[in-house]
Amino acid sequence: xxxxxxxxxxxxxxxxxxxxxxxxxxxxxxxxxxxxxxxxxxxxxxxxxxxxxxxxxxxxxxxxxxxxxxxxxxxxxxxxxxxxxxxxxxxxxxxxxxxxxxxxxxxxxxxxxxxxxxxxxxxxxxxxxxxxxxxxxxxxxxxxxxxxxxxxxxxxxxxxxxxxxxxxxxxxxxxxxxxxxxxxxxxxxxxxxxxxxxxxxxxxxxxxxxxxxxxxxxxxxxxxxxxxxxxxxxxxxxxxxxxxxxxxxxxxxxxxxxxxxxxxxxxxxxxxxxxxxxxxxxxxxxxxxxxxxxxxxxxxxxxxxxxxxxxxxxxxxxxxxxxxxxxxxxxxxxxxxxxxxxxxxxxxxxxxxxxxxxxxxxxxxxxxxxxxxxxxxxxxxxxxxxxxxxxxxxxxxxxxxxxxxxxxxxxxxxxxxxxxxxxxxxxxxxxxxxxxxxxxxxxxxxxxxxxxxxxxxxxxxxxxxxxxxxxxxxxxxxxxxxxxxxxxxxxxxxxxxxxxxxxxxxxxxxxxxxxxxxxxxxxxxxxxxxxxxxxxxxxxxxxxxxxxxxxxxxxxxxxxxxxxxxxxxxxxxxxxxxxxxxxxxxxxxxxxxxxxxxxxxxxxxxxxxxxxxxxxxxxxxxxxxxxxxxxxxxxxxxxxxxxxxxxxxxxxxxxxxxxxxxxxxxxxxxxxxxxxxxxxxxxxxxxxxxxxxxxxxxxxxxxxxxxxxxxxxxxxxxxxxxxxxxxxxxxxxxxxxxxxxxxxxxxxxx
Numbered sequence: 001x002x003x004x005x006x007x008x009x010x011x012x013x014x015x016x017x018x019x020x021x022x023x024x025x026x027x028x029x030x031x032x033x034x035x036x037x038x039x040x041x042x043x044x045x046x047x048x049x050x051x052x053x054x055x056x057x058x059x060x061x062x063x064x065x066x067x068x069x070x071x072x073x074x075x076x077x078x079x080x081x082x083x084x085x086x087x088x089x090x091x092x093x094x095x096x097x098x099x100x101x102x103x104x105x106x107x108x109x110x111x112x113x114x115x116x117x118x119x120x121x122x123x124x125x126x127x128x129x130x131x132x133x134x135x136x137x138x139x140x141x142x143x144x145x146x147x148x149x150x151x152x153x154x155x156x157x158x159x160x161x162x163x164x165x166x167x168x169x170x171x172x173x174x175x176x177x178x179x180x181x182x183x184x185x186x187x188x189x190x191x192x193x194x195x196x197x198x199x200x201x202x203x204x205x206x207x208x209x210x211x212x213x214x215x216x217x218x219x220x221x222x223x224x225x226x227x228x229x230x231x232x233x234x235x236x237x238x239x240x241x242x243x244x245x246x247x248x249x250x251x252x253x254x255x256x257x258x259x260x261x262x263x264x265x266x267x268x269x270x271x272x273x274x275x276x277x278x279x280x281x282x283x284x285x286x287x288x289x290x291x292x293x294x295x296x297x298x299x300x301x302x303x304x305x306x307x308x309x310x311x312x313x314x315x316x317x318x319x320x321x322x323x324x325x326x327x328x329x330x331x332x333x334x335x336x337x338x339x340x341x342x343x344x345x346x347x348x349x350x351x352x353x354x355x356x357x358x359x360x361x362x363x364x365x366x367x368x369x370x371x372x373x374x375x376x377x378x379x380x381x382x383x384x385x386x387x388x389x390x391x392x393x394x395x396x397x398x399x400x401x402x403x404x405x406x407x408x409x410x411x412x413x414x415x416x417x418x419x420x421x422x423x424x425x426x427x428x429x430x431x432x433x434x435x436x437x438x439x440x441x442x443x444x445x446x447x448x449x450x451x452x453x454x455x456x457x458x459x460x461x462x463x464x465x466x467x468x469x470x471x472x473x474x475x476x477x478x479x480x481x482x483x484x485x486x487x488x489x490x491x492x493x494x495x496x497x498x499x500x501x502x503x504x505x506x507x508x509x510x511x512x513x514x515x516x517x518x519x520x521x522x523x524x525x526x527x528x529x530x531x532x533x534x535x536x537x538x539x540x541x542x543x544x545x546x547x548x549x550x551x552x553x554x555x556x557x558x559x560x561x562x563x564x565x566x567x568x569x570x571x572x573x574x575x576x577x578x579x580x581x582x583x584x585x586x587x588x589x590x591x592x593x594x595x596x597x598x599x600x601x602x603x604x605x606x607x608x609x610x611x612x613x614x615x616x617x618x619x620x621x622x623x624x625x626x627x628x629x630x631x632x633x634x635x636x637x638x639x640x641x642x643x644x645x646x647x648x649x650x651x652x653x654x655x656x657x658x659x660x661x662x663x664x665x666x667x668x669x670x671x672x673x674x675x676x677x678x679x680x681x682x683x684x685x686x687x688x689x690x691x692x693x694x695x696x697x698x699x700x701x702x703x704x705x706x707x708x709x710x711x712x713x714x715x716x717x718x719x720x721x722x723x724x725x726x727x728x729x730x731x732x733x734x735x736x737x738x739x740x741x742x743x744x745x746x747x748x749x750x
Contacts, residue, residue: 008043012036023069031063051164053154055104088199090191094175095168098150098205110148111281112274113141116267117148123263124203124238125161131232133209133241135248136267139317141278142242145267146205149240167203167240172211172224189227196237209241210251213258225258232261275303275316279323290327292397298323301401305408308462309538311566311576326403338388344381348374414539414579415456427453430489437485437654438478440647444471444638448486451635452581464565468582468633470547472618473640476691479585480545486581487541498533498542498580502550511553516570524570531569538576544584548625555630558584562633584634588618588625615639643691648682651692655699663707668719671707680726 005013013028015036020028037045038056049056101107110117116134123132134142150167152158158165170192179185196202206212212224231237241262243252252259270278279299287294299319306318351374358367409415426433430449438445451467454460460467471479487497504510512518516528527535534542544550544558560567565578618639623631631637643651656673663669685698703724710716 008040012040012043015039023067031067035060035063051156053103053156057104088195088202090188091168091170091195091199091202094171094188094192096171098147098167098169099153099165102147102150102154107147107151108144108285109281110141110144110151111278112270113145113148113267116145116265117152119265120145120149120240121159121162123265124240125159126263128233128235129261129263130235131239131241131262132265133243133248133252133262134267135243135245135264137269137314138244139314140267140269141316142267143207146207146240146242162203165201165203166199167205169205169207172206186227189224193228193231193237197231203238203240205240205242207242208247209243210247213251213255225255229258229261269314270316272303272307272315275319276300278316279303279319282320283323286323286327290331290397292327292330292399294323294327294399295401297401298326298399298404301404302326305404309408309412309414309579311574322404322407323399326407327399329407330397330399330403338384341381341384341388344377344384348377348381351377412538426489427456433489434482434485438482439650439654440643441478441482441640444469444478444482444640447636447638448482448581452486452490455581462578465562465577466579466581468562468635469584470622470631470634470637471583471585471640472588472622472637474642474689474691475587476693477640477643478692479640480543483541483543483583483585486583491540496537496540498530498537498540500530500542500544502544502547502554505550505554508551508553510551511557512570514554514557515567518570527571528569531567531573531575534577534580535573535575539579541581541583542577544582546586547584548586548588552627555627559630559633562630586622588622642688645682645686648686648692648695649678651695652678652682652685652699655696659699659704667711669707669716670721671724672721673724674726677724677726 012033013036016028016032019032019035020026023032025032037043038049038060040046046056049059098107120132120134124130134145136142146167146169149158153162153165153167156163175188175192176185179188196204212228214223214225228237228239232239248264252262276299279302280296283294283299302319302322303315306313306322307315310318351370355367355370355374358364358370430452431445434445434449448467448469451460451469455466471482473479484494484497488494490496500514505513512521512528514528514530516526516531517523526532530542534540557567561577562582566574566576568574619637622637656671656678660671663671681698681702682695684702685695687694707716707722710722716722
């Protein structure tokens with residue numbers, strides 16, 4: 001008996017005949033029948049392949065490759081035909097099918113998040129109000145949960161209520177784009193809703209679901225949320241949403257009618273261990289993209305360093321970004337061509353000019369010789385380039401812990417790398433460096449240097465600032481100077497010093513200047529002066545100058561900084577002070593330092609005992625001025641010594657060096673100062689009460705003014721050496737004498 005074909009089989013054979021003609025084949029082969037089966041969605045064989053999660057698109061392309069056909073033109077053919085054959089044309093136009101992408105292996109693997117996925121399935125399986133909305137901070141993996149669900153649907157690892165469902169991301173902006181006429185957007189959204197209701201196998205996913213509120217609404221028309229509400233309430237369509245906690249509170253919670261139709265699921269930030277597992281799962285994708293290897297240590301470093309130093313973002317997003325950028329950085333390190341190639345190309349350009357000149361002069365033989373030289377150099381470039389390419393390909397690129405630390409340092413400006421030998425040496429000699437600028441304050445310098453070493457080696461409490469100090473002492477003894485010297489010694493520049501003059505915070509309301517104005521007040525969006533500076537430079541020295549002049553309420557903010565290492569600004573952002581050194585200076589008890597009260601005739605006593613006695617007196621006054629909870633949080637309170645004449649003799653050298661630097665830079669003058677002149681200037685500038693500042697004034701009046709007058713009178717010429725001496729015939733005044741005309745590069749003479 002003749003075998004009878006079913007209508008579907010007949011259609012498949014007809015389609016196979018058309019395929020054979022299309023590819024100019026004389027006979028209809030098995031390959032054409034297979035293509036026809038793949039293209040027919042109603043065919044049982046085609047359905048079976050899809051349920052077995054076979055990549056139909058790949059089979060189609062493999063068949064064409066075997067037949068020797070061009071595949072680029074038909075890559076999207078099967079996919080688009082599948083779509084157009086379906087019964088959801090409007091939806092297909094404004095969406096991405098996540099289940100299809102999962103079948104094709106185009107989604108990143110989802111590690112962990114099993115509880116969240118189970119909860120989503122649980123809510124989707126409800127009879128009514130079966131619309132889960134994922135709420136969580138940016139970057140914790142809300143969209144990844146939905147992508148994970150799409151992969152579970154493809155793997156058939158879901159309850160029967162979700163089997164064979166299509167999970168589709170709706171593109172709201174695409175629907176609004178190009179809707180010129182009134183009602184066009186509403187029509188599109190209604191078409192999508194009707195198609196979803198009829199299809200019965202579609203799960204809609206809207207990322208950033210708060211955007212449906214107000215989307216597409218003009219005056220007198222409805223927005224997307226109001227169009228969706230009735231269908232959501234009746235359970236006709238199922239919608240999965242994702243949004244941040246802030247946006248959910250701001251938009252969806254305000255609309256109670258919309259909120260009651262959703263069931264929120266909170267997606268928490270994963271722990272460090274979970275983040276590490278997520279990175280391990282994603283590693284192969286990033287290795288494939290960047291063509292390199294990522295070590296386990298790099299993954300661990302990405303998680304730990306991002307947690308410690310990047311406080312305003314969330315895991316796993318910030319750790320993934322670190323890995324991605326570090327890999328990109330390693331890859332691009334050797335992308336520049338060797339310098340030899342560049343110099344040869346310049347040579348070729350030069351020869352080209354010579355050749356054109358020769359042709360213009362009709363010296364054709366010379367031009368031919370130049371051309372030969374050019375060809376030779378081009379051949380050389382090609383050989384070098386091939387060798388360089390081979391070396392690049394053979395070199396195994398690896399992302400290691402150090403590369404991650406480099407990227408963190410670029411992002412945060414905090415030195416995260418392990419100590420180099422040079423830096424270790426610098427930290428060991430920190431006291432020496434500070435003593436070059438700060439004279440006569442050994443305790444202060446030692447205390448500060450110890451704190452810096454603790455912090456940089458990593459022994460400090462990770463939740464508190466590197467060090468917090470209260471510097472006490474009379475004016476002009478080097479409190480502010482030590483802060484500047486510290487900033488320069490550690491950060492290489494005095495600009496790393498954030499200086500806060502506490503005299504500006506005398507009023508009660510001035511607290512808001514630090515952290516920003518509260519909502520509703522002018523300047524709310526601008527942020528606070530201190531919080532913004534520290535946010536931009538998290539690794540710096542903060543100097544609170546003249547702290548006793550501030551209003552007592554300002555200290556309450558400092559309590560939080562000193563103890564927890566962070567403050568929260570007016571906009572709710574946490575600003576970390578964990579990598580700052582906090583120095584507060586005060587003149588409290590200065591009177592007791594200048595004139596310590598001595599009993600009886602013991603006016604000449606031991607300097608050490610004097611200092612101790614004076615320190616106790618000062619601390620007594622400080623305890624009266626500052627609250628105990630404030631003093632208790634400071635690492636070290638240091639009382640600065642008064643400066644002696646011997647100290648000023650060392651300080652004058654530092655100040656003269658600065659003056660010499662200025663005169664040399666602007667006028668080419670080199671100053672030579674005799675010891676007698678120095679001694680005279682110290683005598684004039686010494687004042688036990690005011691420290692080193694009178695010395696600077698003495699130098700200004702006695703020396704700088706004299707030099708200025710001498711230059712204007714023509715006694716001192718530019719680019720000369722000037723001897724600064726003192727008149728020894730009783731009048732005791734500074735004399736200037738021009739020694740010789742100096743050359744431009746004369747070395748400075750102290």
